[in-house]
Amino acid sequence: MTPGGIVTQLVHLALMLALAPLLVGLVRWLKARLMGRRGATPLQPWRDLLKLLRKQPLLAESASAVSIAAPYLALGATAAAVALVPGFARGMALAPMADLILVAGLLALSRFALALAAMDVGTAFGDLGAARQMSFAALAEPAFILSVLCFAILAGSTNIDAIGAVFAEGGPGLRVSLLLALLALLAVALAENGRLPVDSPSTQLELTMVHEAMLLETSGRYLALWEMQAALRLMLWLSLLAALFLPFGTAPAFSGVFGWAAGLLAWAVKLAGLAVALAVFESATARMRLFRVPEFLGAALLLALLGAVFLFLSTGSA
Amino acid sequence: MGFGQLSFDMAHLLAGGVLLLCFVLLYQRRVAAVIHALALQGVALALAVAWQGWVLGMPGLYIAALAALGAKAVAIPIGLRLLVRRLELRRAVDSAIGIGPGMVAGVALVALAVLVVLPATPGSGVLAREGLAIALSVVLLGMLMMIIRRHPIGHVAGLLSLENGLVLAAAGPRGLPLVVELATAALVLVLTAVAGFFALRLRDDVAGPGPGLLHQPYAEGDPPGKAGR
Amino acid sequence: MTAALAILLCALLLLALAGGGAARWSALARGVHGGCLAVSVGLMALGGAVLAGGGGAPLLLPVGPPWAPLSLAVDGLSAWFLLLLGAVGAAAGLFAWTHEATAPPRRLIAYPLFLFGMALTLGAADGFTLILGFEAMSLASWGLLVARALESRGEDERLAARLYLGFAIFGAACLIPAIALMGGLAGDLSFAGLRAAPVQGGVAALVMALVLLGAGSRAGLVPLHGWLPIAHPVAPAGVSALMSCAMTKVALYVVARLLLDLGGPAQPPGWGAPLLVLGAASALLGALRATQEVDSKVLLACSTIEHVGLVAMGLGLSAILRAADLGPLASVAAGAALLHALGHALFKTLLFLAAGEVEHGAGSRRLDALGGLIHAMPLVALCTLFGAAAAAALPPLVGFAGEWLLLQALLSAWRVGALWVQVLVAVATAVAALSTALGAAAMLRFWGLIFLGRARTPRTLGAQEAAPPARAALVALVVLSVGAGMLPGSLLALAAPAVAQISGHAGLVVAGPLVVSASTVASDYWPLGVLGLLALFAGGLAAVLRRWSPHPAARGPVWDGGFIAPPAHLPFGDPATQASAAGFAQPLRRLLGGRLLMAREVVHLAAPGDPAPARLEAGFHDPVLPALLRPLSAGRERLAGAAEWLRDLGIRQFLGIAFGTLLLLLVLLALVDPA
Amino acid sequence: MLVPTLPGLLVALPVIGGVALGAIPSLRLAAWLNIALAAAGFALALALAALPFGVNGLLHIDALNLPLLLLGALVGLTTACFSAAHLPAEGFTPLTGRASHAAFQIFLGAHHLALLAENLGLAWVAIETATLASVSMVALHRGRAAIEAARKFLIMAGLGIALALFGTIVLALATQPLLGGEASLSLGVLRGVAAQADGRLLSLAFAFLLVGYGTQAGLAPLHSWLPDAQAEGPVAMSAVLSGLLLNAALHAILRAKTVVGLNPASLSPGALLLGLGLVSLLLASMSLWRRRDARRFLAWSSIGHVGLAAIGFGLGGAASVAAMLHLLGHSLVKTAIVFAVGRAGRRDLAGLAGLATARPILGWSLVTAMLALAGLPPFSLFASEFLLLQQGVTRLPWLSLPLALGLLLTALAVLRQVHAIALGLAAPSAGTNLPPGPAVLPPHLVPWMATVPVHLHLLLALLLGLALPSALYAVLAEAGRIAG
Structure with missing residues (x-):
């Protein structure tokens, strides 16, 4: 655990926390521009969060301690996952723990906490959202793990840092398997973050909601925590995609301030690019019917499996 | 063997007579005729056994012959006649497979018996084997009769004929130990069987009519649909 | 000892x-x-x-x-x-x-x-x-x-x-011949003797099939x-x-003992494949059923099938890897199986006992009759939450440790050269992940429907907290399972002799008290670190917000999307406005249940003009047991029926049969010349 | 002819006692005398166990007949005790009761003689006597069904015995040329020359002996008389049929096998025995499912178990030891069940449903015994079936499928009844319809006399399964060696 590792880790975490709402705001603003509207400033999510924190929360009479504790747990788990995913630098202090399966587990933990909070009050919408979210996750998770399989074969490890290092050196080169894994991971990312076409992040129609349906009963700082958790999750996924598929320009932790600056720049460019891509994609797609979502995720699962099989064939099955 | 050819010819003749009477038994349709044939078979058997006793010099066999004569040629036929009259049994002994096929089956059985017994390893007595083949044929024919005859008398006649084959086999070889005792025991068995058969039949008739009782009180077989594991 | x-x-x-x-x-x-x-x-x-x-x-x-x-x-x-x-x-x-x-x-x-x-x-x-x-x-x-x-x-x-x-009985009828075949003509049944003369070839395949049928039926492996x-x-x-x-x-111990320890050495890689396949099938079907069942204990039993399947996958994988001379990886798989077996034992016991407490306190096992019990039984609810989270394989609890190791073993099993193993393992990986996620959904449904929301029946409101000794048992189990989750490395070090017996390899490369690692190059898992991070972030967040957002929460009636307030005769609200057990299971029923569980949903619409309400009928059944038993039962019935004709024969026919037997023997004698 | 030695006494005592019993008019006295005779027989059998093995005139004792003899004497004693308690329920008239007692003792004597006889002719006479005695016990029982069963029994058994005699004679004929023209039926003499005799004749003899004695042993497809006879006779008869007659007949087949098996040119007697055993096992495993009458059910189970023992003897070697143990265990357990069912007072299986609830001690004893019958541990049937299966599977792998299938189906059929007894709803009149009759025992003794035999048998089966004394095991191993 080098000093450089600790410093980069702290900077990384601070940046992630600070930038997550901004990223959400940025995507919203870009989407609005693409649709010909002026759009709110990218700072708007931060303003909303601070406003919510100042308000007095209102809890339902039937709410239990779960409603109070779950947001902290969910945000804590997401933040822990975020701390593990490399951003601008490699070899951060927590890099040895940065395991892809653990990240999946932490995301599952926050998902679980969210679903619990949704069920706490005992409303139709909360239950419905929780049931749908867990069902989608049931397909998203194997697709994710199968993508991990591709990385594990190519890099020999499931550690994100190690994978990034191997890929940055261009070890595996361009492979059709990686393309398939990328497609699968993109689908999973869309589903996990409740983006179009799986779930609309800005819908007002309760019947079609998944994520928002679970938050109908929350308010005040609890709502702020959930919003922050969602933003952090988006951040996490974009960073993860960047770390796995665009590992170029990431600064090693020992490379000093200038190296870090270069890494930061590269990271900002990557994130911005991904945000633009997301905004463009979301503007161009419609939300699919709820029961088409399994087919969407099933296709992702099959793509990932196909990627693994291609990999077996191309590595010549030893 | 220290005996002349005649003694064996005679023994085989008598044994062959017993076998022939088996076919006669198979051929008969009427109760009275069956009982007659049975008595004749008893006489033939007694003669055969006595001849063996004389040839082998075993006086015990005379007793066996006498017993056979008394029981099978006299007592049992008379008893059977009385019973048939008493129980008012049908007069015709119908056969399950018909007389002709029955005869054919009988011939086939004899052929089988010969096939089984005769292929001898060198050195053992061929003549003794012939006797055995005849006895085996008689036993098999007796069983055949038990099976193809529907009449109670058919069962009894078959069993008695079968027992005749046993005595024939037992009396054949020289020096079979306990032959008299065994023959007597066999006779006791058959007598008991016949007596028991009819005694039970009598009790049965006293108790009431109707065969197949065994299958009725606990009509077995689950009702359909109750197919448990 | x-x-x-x-x-x-x-x-x-x-x-x-x-x-x-x-x-x-x-x-x-x-x-x-x-x-x-x-x-x-x-x-x-x-x-x-x-x-x-x-x-x-x-x-x-x-x-x-x-x-x-x-x-x-x-x-x-x-x-x-x-x-x-x-x-x-x-x-x-x-x-x-x-x-x-x-x-x-x-x-x-x-x-x-x-x-x-x-x-x-x-x-x-x-x-x-x-x-x-x-x-x-x-x-x-x-x-x-x-x-x-x-x-x-x-x-x-x-x-x-x-x-x-x-x-x-079926299990015994399979296991006895299996052990007899392993013993061979010598008949030495001691483990030392069995180990010294392992079965081979066709006999080995037969032994494996028999053991899987015999012990697998007791372990609950699909399709038994x-x-x-x-x-x-x-x-x-x-x-x-x-x-x-x-x-x-x-x-599972019997499977491990007979197939891996005693029969395992010198087997081809295919030896473990059936176990892996059965394990995967069990994991999937068990988890899926657990998401659908409406009785709390049945749900837990189905979840047991899932976890048993995961353990069996670990054992089968260990056999495959061992046969391919990948000893260290085999030991990872074996370690995963053993760790998960222990973890499952701990958290599932906790869950069953809690379900018992709930039945005792609230008078029902039906999920549809429970709800909101966290208010009446807070301690039971908390303990159960730990168990449910562990069963859902959430980090840093014990369930995650086992499944992490299992996934690591699966992810590295492609090193076995054969393509069929690679594809099989890839599919098994997907199935393992799928069942884990399904298991999480099932556990959420289990805990949420029982403890969260509002009471669905008046009886539930009268529930009381568990008695002190039962509480002690629950808390002890929580402590044990959390402890096991925190120190998987120490546990694996303790299990090293067992791992060595199953996998033929000494143990994990890195299994310190704080860290578990699949191998030197593969990734590490630091459960205590994860716990620390979680505690740090959640606790820090709470501390920060206490400063920045100090407002105490107000209480108000539930909004519920604008539903009207419950009428007076339903003091705890209309239960129909909460999801029922079947309703909560609906997405997964539509998603996966159609093929695997014969799930069906039928809407009965009243005729036009008829004021009767439309009705939705939904349900599922596990097709395996009937598919297995019905033909067997029918076949047995047919045989029994065929044997009955003997009973209806008369004495003449019986004599004929005896005569026939004799004739058969004589003909045999005439035809066959034994010399 | 029987020299007054210990074995001779063992045979003579019951026969003489039986004749005496037939002359005693008081049922009460007869019952006690019956018990006393059986107890004396058991004591004699125990004393016999202390004698060295060897030939004694026409009788002999060796490892093969000693365990069966001890078992027979024991079952005789417990059956006598039980029937004394159960007599009022049998509905005998004084006359038939007397005759039945006499037939029972004569049966016991004949059974002992059949086991002890060193001479095949003598063994044949003994089995004939035993069969006729059991026929008369069935015939003396009340009801027309009993009469019809007795008729069936008589015809089938009569035919079987006749065939067995023919086999015996052929056996003597086959060895006659080697004995200088003098034929002999002594086992020792036959064994001495069997290897040189004509294999074809020996095979012929064994075929007849197998079909003949196989009828008495209840081997399928010669079994047809057994279910009816067992169902319709008195309980005591039922017990000794399953427990003793089948064993004695199988023992006779084994003796013939020991002679014929010595000749390399004969059809392998073991294979024939194995075949019949397999047929019996499979047929029984199917037929058990449709039974409604308790004792017919038990008879079918006996057919299966004797078939299993026949398979073991047919395999030979260690499987013979298993088969010996199986015979002992089966007799003990089966008679225990027969007692318990008789005590329950219902003969249809449906009537036994819920017995464990209605009469816990009797019901749970019955459940335990049925579990033992199904071959579950820790009773001896489990141990013997384990060894048998192990031997069968390793020696003839193709055998594992039919053998395991037969055992599984049999066990499942038995367990189905166990479930009905343990869990069924109690039949309305379970255990209350004992028909009245003159009591022969003081009332306080009745429950003891009726239930102690059941528990004693189960305890012995347990001991045989878990802690077989090494002396007994040595005897069984020797018996297995003799049986080949």
């Missing part, structure tokens, strides 16, 4: 005898349960001691048939499972001590015998003792089911007992799992826990 086991076994037999006396002295019931508790603790200590210090030589018992004298021995593999059995037994014993101060003698006889059978199976040092213990276990647990059926007099319980016994969700929930909670957590593990 072996002598200690013998003493504990004798103590269990004595307790069974004492249980017989409970008809006269009802105070004996507590004594029996207390004794079982003490023996369980003893078993746990014994297992731990052997794992730490090594076992002794086999001990020949003075009983048993002369050709196969019973013998006992505790080695690493047995010790690991003894540890597990002891832990479950102690918790179940504490529960029984609380709730069954009076029990009929038939149950007090069967209960110690059940423990006895399991301990004997684990402590056996030869094939005959193993079978004897296995059968004693099956019979005694059948006795417990019968006792339950006699008390409730329900048709379901009777059916459960009958199915159970049928499968028990059908009895498990019917039988396990019938028993009282403690016994359910023992059946679900200990007995299935004992069956």
Whole structure:
């Protein structure tokens, strides 16, 4: 655990926390521009969060301690996952723990906490959202793990840092398997973050909601925590995609301030690019019917499996 | 063997007579005729056994012959006649497979018996084997009769004929130990069987009519649909 | 050590005898349960001691048939499972001590015998003792089911007992020939003898099939799992826990012992494939059923099928890797199996006992009759949450540790060269992940529907917190399972002898107290670090918000999307505005249930003009058990019917048959010349 | 002819006692005398066990007949005790009761003689006597069904015995040329020359002996009389049929096998025995499912178990030891069940449903015994079936499928009844319809006399399974060696 590792880790975490709402705001603003509207400033999510924190929360009479504790747990788990995913630098202090399966587990933990909070009050919408979210996750998770399989074969490890290092050196080169894994991971990312076409992040129609349906009963700082958790999750996924598929320009932790600056720049460019891509994609797609979502995720699962099989064939099955 | 050819010819003749009477038994349709044939078979058997006793010099066999004569040629036929009259049994002994096929089956059985017994390893007595083949044929024919005859008398006649084959086999070889005792025991068995058969039949008739009782009180077989594991 | 086991076994037999006396002295019931508790603790200590210090030589018992004298021995593999059995037994014993101060003698006889059978199976040092213990276990647990059926007099319980016994006999009928084939002509059934002469070729395949059928049916591996969700929930909670957590593990122990330890060396890679496939099928079907069941204990039993499947996958994978000379990876898979077996035993016991407490407190096992119990039973709810989260494989709890190792083993199994293994493993990986996610959904549904929301029946409102000893059992299990989750490395170090026996390789490369690693290059897992991070972030966040957002929360009526306030006659709201158990399961039912569980949804619309409401009928059934039993049962019926024609024959026909037999022999004699 | 030695006494005592019993008018006295005679027989059998093995005139004792003899004497004693308690329920008239007692003792004597006889002719006479005695016991029982069963029994058994005699004679004929023209039926003499005799004739003899004695042993397809006879006779008859007659007949087959098997040119007697055993096992495993009458059910189970023992003897070697143990265990357990069912007072299986609830001690004893019958541990049937399966599977792998299938189906069929007894709803009149009759025992003794035999048998089966004394095991191993 080098000093450089600790410093980069702290900077990384601070940046992630600070930038997550901004990223959400940025995507919203870009989407609005693409649709010909002026759009709110990218700072708007931060303003909303601070406003919510100042308000007095209102809890339902039937709410239990779960409603109070779950947001902290969910945000804590997401933040822990975020701390593990490399951003601008490699070899951060927590890099040895940065395991892809653990990240999946932490995301599952926050998902679980969210679903619990949704069920706490005992409303139709909360239950419905929780049931749908867990069902989608049931397909998203194997697709994710199968993508991990591709990385594990190519890099020999499931550690994100190690994978990034191997890929940055261009070890595996361009492979059709990686393309398939990328497609699968993109689908999973869309589903996990409740983006179009799986779930609309800005819908007002309760019947079609998944994520928002679970938050109908929350308010005040609890709502702020959930919003922050969602933003952090988006951040996490974009960073993860960047770390796995665009590992170029990431600064090693020992490379000093200038190296870090270069890494930061590269990271900002990557994130911005991904945000633009997301905004463009979301503007161009419609939300699919709820029961088409399994087919969407099933296709992702099959793509990932196909990627693994291609990999077996191309590595010549030893 | 220290005996002349005649003694064996005679023994085989008598044994062959017993076998022939088996076919006669198979051929008969009427109760009275069956009982007659049975008595004749008893006489033939007694003669055969006595001849063996004389040839082998075993006086015990005379007793066996006498017993056979008394029981099978006299007592049992008379008893059977009385019973048939008493129980008012049908007069015709119908056969399950018909007389002709029955005869054919009988011939086939004899052929089988010969096939089984005769292929001898060198050195053992061929003549003794012939006797055995005849006895085996008689036993098999007796069983055949038990099976193809529907009449109670058919069962009894078959069993008695079968027992005749046993005595024939037992009396054949020289020096079979306990032959008299065994023959007597066999006779006791058959007598008991016949007596028991009819005694039970009598009790049965006293108790009431109707065969197949065994299958009725606990009509077995689950009702359909109750197919448990 | 072996002598200690013998003493504990004798103590269990004595307790069974004492249980017989409970008809006269009802105070004996507590004594029996207390004794079982003490023996369980003893078993746990014994297992731990052997794992730490090594076992002794086999001990020949003075009983048993002369050709196969019973013998006992505790080695690493047995010790690991003894540890597990002891832990479950102690918790179940504490529960029984609380709730069954009076029990009929038939149950007090069967209960110690059940423990006895399991301990004997684990402590056996030869094939005959193993079978004897296995059968004693099956019979005694059948006795417990019968006792339950006699008390409730329900048709379901009777059916459960009958199915159970049928499968028990089936298991014996498969295991006995398997062990006989392993023993071979020499007939030496001691483990040492069996290990010295491993089976090979076609016989080996037959042995594997028989063991998988025999022990797999007891472990609940698909397709022989059908009895498990019917039988396990019938028993009282403690016994359910023992059946679900200990007995299935004992069956897996038999699989591991016979197939991996004794028969494992010198087998082709295909040796482990059936186990892997069956395990994957069980994991998937079990998890999917768990998301659909509406009875809390049935749900837990189905979840057991899932976890047993995961353990079986670990064992099968270990066999495949071992055959491919990938010893270190094989040891990872074996370690995953053992760790997950222990973890499952801990958290599933917790869940079953909690379900028992809920049934005791709220009077029902149906999810649709519960709800909102977190207010009435906060401690039970909290403990159960830990168990449910562990069962859902959430980090940093024990369930995640096992599944992490399993996934690591699966992810590195592609190193086995053959393409079919690679594809198989890839599919197995997907299935494992899918079942884990399904299991998480099932556990959320389990915990959420029982403890969260509003009460669905008035009875639920009268629920009370569990009694102190039961609470102690629950808390102890939470502590154990959290501890096991935090220190998987230490546990794996402890399990090293068992791992070595299963995988033929000494153990994990890196398994420190704080860290587990699949290999030097693969990734590491630091459970304590994860816990630290979580505590840091969640706690820090709470501390920060306490400063920045100090407003106390106000309470108000639930908004519920604008639903009107409940009427006066429904003081706790209209239950229909919450999801029902079937409703909560609907997305997954539509998603996966159609093919796998014969799920159906039919809307009955009233005719136009008819004011009757439309009705939705939804349901599912597991097609495997009927598909398995119906043809067998029909075939047996047909054979039995065919045998009946003999009964209807008359005496003449019987004579004919005898004559025919004789003729057949004579013809044989005429045709065949033996010389 | 029977020299007054210990074995001779063992045979003579019951026969003489039986004749005496037929002359005693008081049922009460007869019952006690019956018990006393059986007890004396058991004591004699125990004393016999202390004698060295060897030939004693026409009788002999060796490892093969000693265990069966001890078992027979024991079952005779317990059956006598039980029937004394159960007599009022049998509905005998004084006359038939007397005759029945006499037939029972004569049966016991004949059974002992059949086991002890060193001479095949003598053994044949003994089995004939035993069969006729059991026929008369069935015939003396009340009801028309009993009469019809007795008729069936008589015809089938009569035919079987006749065939067995023919086989015996052929056996003597086959060895005659080697004995200088003098034929002999002594086992020792036959064994001495069997290897040189004509294999074809020996095979012929064994075929007849197998079909003949196989009829008495209840081997399928010669079994047809057994279910009816067992169902319709008195309980005591039922017990000794399953427990003793089948064993004695199988023992006779084994003796013939020991002679014929010595000749390399004969059809392998073991294979024939194995074949019939397999047919019996499979047929029984199917037929058990449709039974409604308790004792017919038990008879079918006996057919299966004797078939199993025949398979073991047919395999030979260690499997013979298993088969010996199986015979002992089966007799003990089966008679225990027959007692318990008789005590329950219902003969239809449906009537036994819920017995465990209605009469716990009797019901749970019955359940335990049925579990033992199904071959579950820790009783001896489990141990013997384990060894048998092990031997069968390793020696003839193709055998594992039919064998395991037969055992599984049999066990499942038995367990189905176990479930009905343990869990069924109690039949309305379970255990209350004992028909009245003159009591022959003081009332306080009745429950003891009726239930102690059941528990004693189960205890012995347990001991045989878990802690077989090494002396007995040595005898069984020797018996297995003799049986080949």
